Amino acid sequence: MADPRFYSVSKPLCLAEIAELSQSSLQSGADGKAVFDDVASLDQAGPSHVSFLDNRLYVEAFSKSKAGACFVREDHADQAPQDMALLLSDDPYRAYARLASAFYPLPPVEPGCHASAHIDPAAVIGEGCRIEAGAVIGEKAEIAPGCVIGANSVIGAGCVLGEGTRIGSNVSIVCSLIGERVLIHSGVCIGQDGFGFAMGEEHLKVPQLGRVVIGDDVEIGANTTVDRGSGPDTVIGTGSKIDNLVQIAHNVHLGRGCVIVAQAGISGSTRLDDYVVVGGQSGLTGHLHLGTGAQVAGNSGVMRDVGPGETVGGSPAVPIRDWHRQTVALSRLTGKKKT
Numbered sequence: 001m002a003d004p005r006f007y008s009v010s011k012p013l014c015l016a017e018i019a020e021l022s023q024s025s026l027q028s029g030a031d032g033k034a035v036f037d038d039v040a041s042l043d044q045a046g047p048s049h050v051s052f053l054d055n056r057l058y059v060e061a062f063s064k065s066k067a068g069a070c071f072v073r074e075d076h077a078d079q080a081p082q083d084m085a086l087l088l089s090d091d092p093y094r095a096y097a098r099l100a101s102a103f104y105p106l107p108p109v110e111p112g113c114h115a116s117a118h119i120d121p122a123a124v125i126g127e128g129c130r131i132e133a134g135a136v137i138g139e140k141a142e143i144a145p146g147c148v149i150g151a152n153s154v155i156g157a158g159c160v161l162g163e164g165t166r167i168g169s170n171v172s173i174v175c176s177l178i179g180e181r182v183l184i185h186s187g188v189c190i191g192q193d194g195f196g197f198a199m200g201e202e203h204l205k206v207p208q209l210g211r212v213v214i215g216d217d218v219e220i221g222a223n224t225t226v227d228r229g230s231g232p233d234t235v236i237g238t239g240s241k242i243d244n245l246v247q248i249a250h251n252v253h254l255g256r257g258c259v260i261v262a263q264a265g266i267s268g269s270t271r272l273d274d275y276v277v278v279g280g281q282s283g284l285t286g287h288l289h290l291g292t293g294a295q296v297a298g299n300s301g302v303m304r305d306v307g308p309g310e311t312v313g314g315s316p317a318v319p320i321r322d323w324h325r326q327t328v329a330l331s332r333l334t335g336k337k338k339t
Contacts, residue, residue, distance in 0.1 A: 001040050001049070002104065009103050012037040015069060018050060019087055021102055022095040024071060027086035034085060036069060039100050050087070052096035071095040106166075109146055117149075126163070150186065159191075162216065175228045179216035179238065187223040190214075194227040194234075194250025194268060206230060208250060215239070221246065221262070230268075237274070249286070261298065273308070297323070 002009065016032030019025060026032060040049040042058060045067030052071040053062040059079055062070065069085040071092035080086055089095040113119070113131040123137045126145030131137070135149045138157035148166040149155060156174030161167070165178055168186035175191040184190070196206035210229020215238030220226070224246040228234055234248065237255045242248070243262040252266050255274035260266070264278045267286035272278075276290045279298030290296075291308030301315030314323035 001038055001044060007104055008107070009038055010105065012048075013099075013102070015085055015087075018069070018099055022071065022087065022089070022098045024087040024089040024092075024095045027077060027088055030069075030085040030087075034068070039096065039103055040067065042067060042070075050096075050099060052092045054091075054093040054096075071099075109148055114151075120157075132169070144180070156191065168222070175210075176212040176214065178212075178214045179218065181217050182214055183219045185220065185222040185224075185244070188220050188225070190220075190226045191228045192225065194230050196230050196250060196268075210234065210250065212236070215256070218242070224248075232269075243280070255292070 012035045015034045037048050042051045042061040042065040045051040047068040050069045051067040063079045071087045111128045114133040116133045117131045117135040119137045120139040122139045123141045125143045128146045130148045132151040134152040136154045141155050142160045144163040146164045150169035153171040160177045162180035165182040167184050171188045173190045191212045194208045198204040208230050210233045212228050212234045214236040217239045220242045221244035226248045227250045229251045232251050235253045240254050240258040242260045245263050247265040249268040251269040253271045257275045259277045261280040263281045266284045270288045272290045273292040275293050277295045282296050282300045284302045290306045293309045294306040295311040297313030300317040302317045311320040313320045
């Protein structure tokens with residue numbers, strides 16, 4: 001259960017309402033009028049809570065759970081406790097996410113501007129925005145209605161934030177155009193110089209003259225950096241989700257719905273088409289192309305293009321089956337002989 005010092009739960013919901021908003025179906029015999037007031041994990045849930053089973057590793061915990069209701073696939077329904085109401089779903093985790101978002105929606109924006117914030121007279125601030133202590137908004141910046149600018153964050157001159165975008169504390173944004181409903185967590189730096197030098201005895205800096213363009217409904221995790229383009233723009237496609245501590249270099253182009261996991265690094269001018277997934281601590285060299293739906297396993301080093309729908313792993317990254325074969329072969333070569 002969530003700590004009430006930090007999170008406020010909304011009104012209780014009956015089981016029929018829960019099934020509708022979560023796009024799941026009630027198992028035959030479940031009481032649609034039964035009321036539930038929160039979500040919780042299988043081992044912590046009580047009779048008034050809804051939980052979920054998505055991973056087979058937790059079937060035993062599911063069979064012993066005291067949760068009053070649970071999202072579950074139909075093939076695990078026969079392992080439920082006798083008094084548990086079941087919400088059947090092909091994707092229990094997504095169903096749970098919908099319900100948890102209903103119980104714990106983003107808090108409404110409380111409009112206002114702290115006295116210590118500095119807003120340039122030429123900046124445009126929409127209605128209903130919240131500007132917190134120490135924030136700085138530069139000349140001709142445009143902040144659309146309903147935005148939040150966290151404490152000590154800097155929105156540089158000319159930057160544009162779309163409606164409903166929320167910026168955490170200690171964020172720095174320059175040379176950027178940001179869409180609607182974007183969520184940027186604390187410590188993020190967007191639009192700083194890309195790493196561009198003409199190498200030689202004296203490394204000559206190349207001016208970085210592009211922008212960062214971020215689509216709608218993007219989320220960027222804490223302490224991630226997104227460099228502006230060197231001429232072409234750096235682009236983050238609509239609906240993409242970027243974890244903490246990620247580095248995205250100049251001219252990188254992410255398509256729609258990409259997922260980049262923590263500590264990954266993407267070198268300059270690499271293009272990811274829609275719905276590409278890059279695992280944690282992976283590195284992609286520059287000027288690559290990853291096709292739609294490609295996946296990169298964690299801790300991989302990608303040095304070649306990856307085709308649409310292809311999954312790669314290892315360093316240098318190869319097709320995932322080849323990587324597993326290499327791992328097995330190496331293990332056999334280095335393993336001790338039986339006596």
